[in-house]
Amino acid sequence: MVIMDMAMAEKTSKAQLKLHVLAITGLFLSTSALAGEWQFDPSLGLTETFTNNIELSQLDKQSSLVSQFIIGADASFSSKKLQFKIAGTDTTAFYSHDRELDDHYQTLLANASYSLWQDKLQIIASSSITNVSKSDSGNSLADLITADTIQQRNYSTGLQYNTANSDYALSSSYMLNLVDTEDDIGESHGYSVMVNTTNGNAARAVFWQINGSFTNQENNGFISENYQFETKIGAITPYKVNPFIRLYNEKVTGTAAGSNPDAIPSWGPGLRYQAAKHFIIDLSYNYVDDETQASDDYVAADIDWQPSARTSVKAGYSKRFFGDSYELDFSHRTRRLTNTISYHETIETFDRNSYQEVSAGEIWCPENAPDINACLPLGQLPDDNNGFVSIPLTSLVLEENNEFTLNKRLAWQSQLAFARTTFTLDLSNRDREVLSTGVIDNYLDARFSVSRRMSARSDVTVYVNYRKNVIDKDKTDGPRQEDTYKTLSATYNRSLASSLNAFLTLQYLDRQSNIERYTYNEARASINLTKDF
Structure with missing residues (x-):
């Protein structure tokens, strides 16, 4: 009976959130909001793909011809108060080797905003439908060809208030969030609150920087709550060194495994050194308010450097309840070369990475x-x-993930663009640690691509991709599973007419795994024809 009550409560919560989304959609479509400019671009496409190993088997390979009939539509609307964009596809796939696999697949990306007051207070909403891998352990590169994906739907709606002037800047939001999946794994619903504010350029006596966030998520009776708050308040002096006080608090609670129910706030004095007009260094010594003395006092540091309009560096070091914590955002752009590097650490739950x-x-x-x-x-x-x-x-x-995880993500993108040729390098690495058990999974992805414009109506793109997934990498007798995917792909795009386009793609995949049945290779050839209206 208790389980039934929990299930009914779960369905009721999701239903209430969907009703909120529908109500806000009605507001967007009110008569006053529709006085604007519409744009609608439908399309029809057909893709034929031949694969020599559709079942991804090492032995007894099964070939197949997969036909995809694609109906697409892009729409946008713009008025004084309402901004709206939507892009979606409906794909019907036919499999020559097994007609029971024939199915429909949808994708959607929609964003909308409605201004309530002076473009500062807005109602915002977003929705997406994606087809994700049923299981990364089975096939991390799952797609519609291999027919081993599930549909995931994300919805969010809420209020956003942003304002900025010479005295201060304020950014805040309250959002309702819902994640719904076809196999019921990785679902959640809840809300999030965010407030960020800082002083403006006109400040002469006091400077401040306040960042706060609170996230609540629920799934099948499990609750996760994550609260984080950081404040810096200081005095502006005639010198390059300015004193400030730093306050920090973080709390991870709920019924999910790995929570940190006892918040350990810290505070301490600091100095801000303004080395140049756009170069600020913050250094503080923080006392931990912990009667158990489980945590030590620590030093925190932040750097904000913008030497030019094309270069920006933001870096930080602090301590959180799980230990040392780092952050980095770097961007640099020249006439031909663009580089961006980021590193962030986040606490997450209810994902699709537990096995x-x-x-x-x-x-x-x-x-x-x-x-x-x-x-x-x-x-x-x-x-x-x-x-x-x-x-x-x-x-x-x-399986269902009802535990907190620490996710450390590093990403680097470098792009070198010439008149007709573009080289792009994308690198990303993610360490996922389960806080309750210490199990660490690692996900590495690297791609190098070259795009060449052959003429005004054609171009070629070639890329090499390397992906490595290691599940429970620190297990004493070896990881539970270790997979590497090596992909080589070449695509030729051609504009046949003003609204008629085609492409031809050749692709080869080699997968190696310590699980022998997951070692295989696959070759594909695809041809597409798309008509825009």
């Missing part, structure tokens, strides 16, 4: 087999067990 190890059967191998390739196929038994040994197999199955 349970389950039995997946057994295979029989000769006693002197040099490797697993000499073993019998899964499910096949030897005629005589003498000289054979049975090796149990396990598999990682995606």
Whole structure:
């Protein structure tokens, strides 16, 4: 009975949030809001893809021709009060090797804002529909061709207030959020509050910087709450060194595993050194208000440097409840070269990266087999067990994540653009640590691409991609699963007429895994024709 009540409460909460979204949509579509300019761009497309290994098998490869009929539409609306953009597709996929896989897939990206007062107070809403991998352990590169995706829907709506003048700047929001998935894993609903304010250029006596946020999420009776608050208030002096007081507090609570229910606030004196007009260094010594003495006092530092309109550096070091914490945002742009680097640490929950190890059967191998390739196929038994040994197999199955995780994300993008050729390098790395167990997963992705404009109506793009996923990388007897994906792809785009476009793509994928059945390669060839209206 209790479980039924919890399920009904979950459905009621989601239903209430959807009603809020519909009510705000009605406000957007009111008569006064519709006096503006509309733009609507529909399209029809057909993509034929041949793959030599649609089931992603190491042995007994199955080829297939996948046909995708795509209906697309982009729409935008702009008026004095209302801004609205939407882009969506509906794809019907047909699989020649197995017609039972035929299905419809949707994508959507929509954003809207409605001004209530002087473009400062706004109602904002966004919605998205994406097709994500059913399980990264099974196939991190899942797409519509392999038919191993699930639909994920994200909705958010709320109020936003932004204002800025010579005296101060204020940015704030209150948002309702909902994540809904086809397989019910990774769902959540809740709300978030954010307030950021700083002094303006006209400040002569006092400077301040206040950043605060609160996030509440719920899923299947589990609750996660994350509160973070940082304040700097100081005096402006005639000198380059200005004193300030720093206050910091963070609290992670709820029924999800790994919470930190006892907030440990800290405060301390600091000095702001303005080395140049656009170069500020903050240094503070922070006393931890903790009666248990589980945490030590610490030093925090921040750098904000903008040497030119094309270069910006923001970096920070502090201590949070999990230990040392770092942040970095760097951007630099010249006439041809653009570089951006970022590093951030966030606390998250209710994602799609938790797995349970389950039995997946057994295979029989000769006693002197040099490797697993000499073993019998899964499910096949030897005629005589003498000289054979049975090796149990396990598999990682995606499960609900009801625990807090620390996510450390590093990203670097570098782009070199010439008149007709562009080189792009994208690197990203994510460490995901489960706070309750200490289990760490690592996700590395690297891509190098070259785009060349051949003529006014055609271009070519070639890229090489390397992805490595390691689940439970610090396990004493080796990671539970380690996968590497190497992809080589080439695409030729051609404009056949003013509203008729085509492309041809050739792609090769090689996957290696410590789980033998996840080692395979696949080759694809795709051709597309799209008509814009």
